[in-house]
Amino acid sequence: MPQPLTDLVAAVGADAVLTGDATLPYRRDHADGTPVGDPLAVALPSSTEEVAAVVRICAEHALTMVPQGARSGLAGGANAIDGAVLICLERMRRVLELDAVDQVARVEAGVLTIDLARAATDAGLFYPPDPGSWEISTIGGNIATNAGGMRCLKYGVTRDFVRELTAVLADGEIVRVGHRTVKGVAGLDLVGLLVGSEGTLGIVTEATVALLPAPAPSAGLSAAFPSAAAALAAADALVADARRPSVLEFLDAGCIAAIDALIARGDAPGPRLPVAEALLLVQSDAADAVGDVRHYAAIAAAHGATLVETADDPERVDALMDVRRLLHPALRAIRGASLNEDVSVPRSQLPALLEGIAALGEELGITIVTGGHLGDGNLHPTVAYDADDPADVARATRAYLAVIELALRLGGTASGEHGIGSLKLPAIGAELGPRVHEAQRAIKRALDPRGLLNPGRKY
Template sequence: MTSPVLAPSALDALVAALQERHPEIEVRPSSPATVDYLHDAATRLAPAGSASTIGPAVALPASPEHVQDLVRIAAEHGVPVVPRGAGSGLSGGASATTGELVISTERLTRILEVSPEDEVAVVEPGVLNAELNAHLAPLGLFYAPDPASWRISSIGGNIATNAGGLRCAKYGVTRESVLALDVVLADGSLISVGHRSIKGVTGLDLVSLFVGSEGVLGIVVAATVRLRPIPAARRTVTAFFDSTAEGAAALAAITASRVRPSIVEFFDEPTLVSIDRHSHSRLRERGGSLLLIELDGFGIAEQFAELRDALTAVGGRVQAETDADGEVLWELRRSGRGFDLDSWFSGGDIAVPKSRIPEVYAYFAVLQERYGVEVSAVAHAGDGNLHPLITLRIPDGADPSAPPATLHDATDDLVRFALSVGGTVSGEHGIGTVKRELAAVELSPRTLAAQHALKAALDPTGLFNPGKAF
């Protein structure tokens, strides 16, 4: 489904109606001041989408009732709505055009309730992941999903993409931590789906339907999320190997052990080199690949001993890091990898059964030979989610805003290889606009038809986030 081409008067009339009928809601007309709302973190870097100097109209509701009013009036005027959280997404799911109304949840920031007895919190979608955990820490609780952008990404955005993060290996992705949702539908009605209780099987699982739906079915205005006790202890463990292949193969030793780390991250050799160059670290001096692991809970010493023995037996140089060094290493994981401005690049995420991770890394050599690109990846190796980076040096005199087709072809090739070994187009970033063509490769025509039918049932006029996800 693509966004309709609208006359400017349609959006102007909508803004005028909102200002007249709901002056309590801040609405910013389409102008250069709203240009940042055209993009999310993915499309902001896309040369083809960066030229416009005029942004969309933007509404900033401060209550669920505001969201309902905005949706109703947008529907009256036939103006498409783009739901938006913090704009940190990496798939184009929150990108907009100048003919659309962006409904931003950035002011819906209340933590409505925390119940330590039930281990749940009720939050509005604009609450940042980091802010929620800062609020919970004095209570001895935490919210488990932790995408790399946890300091700046909102709970609503995490729900829209079913965001993952580092601790998914033990605690699961966002879907495993969402119990109930309040959602505004395309007719402006407000529905509640799910249960406050941990268990609940009454009716279809509409919570799981909305989680990961990328704003095409409705706008989440509140979420009941599951909390967990802060572990009794945490320990950062490093295991360096001589090569990427040895490190990737060593993942099987963790699975074969009785230890279940909360985090298992894998860095190949080019990633270590990139981090060192960008962050002035010295990781590559310690080995040609790295498994960065977090253990948590009781019996840390016993967990470490078994893990050390398992990884040492397959060639790892294993070390328990100090708390201070561990903090540095985790920050390098989240933000240490840099981008070479002299190269074109393509990023993203794929996921495969974790036993197939070594095959994916081995396939990088095929891509490099076939397309003349450089390929590296950091991986949430505990659940098979890789974040590849494909780069190609920009020749002298070439237009930096016009990457050659070979970059796209190499990216497409890698995704198709992931699919061939039982993987998926996206593990946690979502489809948005960036991966729509590839998603159609993964999903059968009948499956796509079923998804379009669900969309039509909940949003028959295609009001929400047209051109995304499908």
Template sequence: MIMSRTEAAPDQARGDLTERLLAGLPAEAVLTDPDVTGSYANDMASFCPAGAPAVVVLPRTVEEVQHVMRTATELRVPVVPQGARTGLSGGANASDGCIVLSLTKMDRILEINPVDRIAVVEPGVINAALSRAVNEQGLYYPPDPSSWEMCTIGGNIGTASGGLCCVKYGVTAEYVLGLDVVLADGRLMSTGRRTAKGVAGYDLTRLFVGSEGSLGIVVRAVLALKPQPPQQLVLAAEFASAAAACDAVCRIMAGGHVPSLLELMDRTTVKAVNDIANMGLPETTEALLLAAFDTPDPAPDLAAVAALCEAAGATQVVPADDAAESELLLQARRLSLTALEAVRGVTMIDDVCVPRSRLGDLIEGVERIAEKHQLTIGVVAHAGDGNTHPTVCFDATDPDESGRARESFDEIMALGLELGGTITGEHGVGVLKKEWLAREIGPVGIEMQRAIKRAFDPLGILNPGKLF
């Protein structure tokens, strides 16, 4: 029987792969120590299997990425692109024998152009670093995931990330004007434009945004910028029920208001934040709604929203007087996921997005699911766009509790679809939600997506096992 090269001699095959990679990469860019490569095996998602990579490469140039992909194509070796591995769906998890292509060393901001209002960056640039760099020139890059101090622009593009400001400014896809992409066979392709307008041909740029590294390797991005807005002021409103808070959200949006932020924390989340940070949030509240405006004079907007919250049944409304108070209120929201993780040691973070009008139904449904499975499930939400993060807290060392956590996760996903929503608003599909993607888009949708995948990656070597 003739065996494949990896079956016949895995060590030799790995050595051949390493030798080929070193022909076009510096020695320090090729990592083979199993203890080191193992640390690149997975992202931050629970319940997502990960394999053992054969090698980890850390290129610094486009040409080095091209060499990796040519080598992978010639040897038929899978490639898993990675950024900072802050993802929550297993999209960056390694497969056995793969090349992990970590793009964190490609971290240069190549250009900031105040006239064209664009930035040109490499994929390893940290989101917060870009934000601060453009702020220095009076500009603003709006997408701000909760992990913005760690996550990379390449990762944001791969998962079409959102953030706290999406209700006014939109998500990553709306800021990616053009891309340079290394294809599976090592060819370099440019998509999109640097101009404010452009409709030449199919929109391949949007195709790559959210593709989770399954179609090509993003090595450069042209990003749209906005003028830096005034400092936002925040209002906090307490409610005796989540339903009342969701009613307030509907009133705010129906009233034509455009907050820069509209976030919701349920009672479980408020308690968890208090436990970890002693922030003095009112634990008697069933839901806390945070609204912000970054207009030149936010006072009238905040007053109007305060009145709407009171009409919806708010028990207390507290507007911040200045930027420092606003930041203190926002800190509670930013600590939410860390605080929930501390409840039982591990969390499974859902990412269901529903129409704003069904937000209350989703939260009430999650409460029923938590009670059914006897679990702590906190809900934080980008309420202004209906994107919720039900967060299942569980003890990973307890098989029974872990099983109930997985069941509750699936029931929340099903509830989101039942309410006319989607399985992911910003975290992506990865490994975690493959089955649910098929349910959402149906067999014809899956067939067409697979056809697109084959067109870009006929050998199926780019991030195999993800999405579908």
């Protein structure tokens, strides 16, 4: 056995070091069309101290490291690299503390988002960030990409709820950054630097996150529209209204058809969707949520909605949101593979973004459908393609990069929450510009001078 593997086994145990074919389930995330290497091993540490031990061994042998959570990402940021050690934190799933007075939870990085949400609920509290993959995504992964979710319109994204982090640096040193307190400006904001860094600056092993008092029971509605323009106009009115929603999601005609087909085939549970050019899913968790939804329904009708269905009990509200969570598997099923965007633009530019995406699809002769977080301008245009057809792969890649270029021209960004990973690296230079790009690389070099942590990602 090579010396690095012997050392890893000594550090974390034989059952926590996988090699050969046993590494196959760990080699890629959910991003189609991204390169995947042949790793030396997968390490499955169970504590911060074991993570640090693994990192020290990798540093001693100059081995590349790829931090992983649940590998639910959509940008190739957790994919294996040739000869690397994949450091997967899936065994670190403890909720270490839940303080109802300070309204914080301290959790290990491998805790599933849904498990933190349920633990908070059991304590009469609330953890708002809710990425679409919340049943399988980990808190560490959410921190790595600064994940958002459907409630981000009202509550913000993961970064807005992170107070403190424990991380292992590239040389194996354990550091703790941030403050448990609500306020804290001593030193630079290293929490903000680590959140969204995609495992390139350190491996986050533990987080203290803020919680809120539990909101009122939610109510919601779905509203079908004869055009995307009508849905956008209704959304503008909803965001501008004093009764601002907690959720405002958008599905275009292609998304509606794909999700409905998935449900019709029995591949997923849920109510059948109406035939429409656009669908809004709207939700309130305010004290008068039912009254809010009646108000939203009137706004939707005034902007031409052809069908409005309301839900004021938890099961029906959850069913509406579960339909939205089917977006990724439904779109992947269209052609067998998909490239999933998460561009963001100023909300005033959403009509131009949707029009431009439609034009690109026609020009390139490829299917591009769009859904996402309409309330904050973070949409998920998705390019469906046949991975076995080289010409289709080439068209999909061109379309994917063209959508990013379009978003940048409209004053937007290449990624709102999925991260850059390896999939969006060709676009990052154009968004950052040479000076800022180099400044970010300089920060990387300061914390990881040998470039061992997740190289070829993010920058």
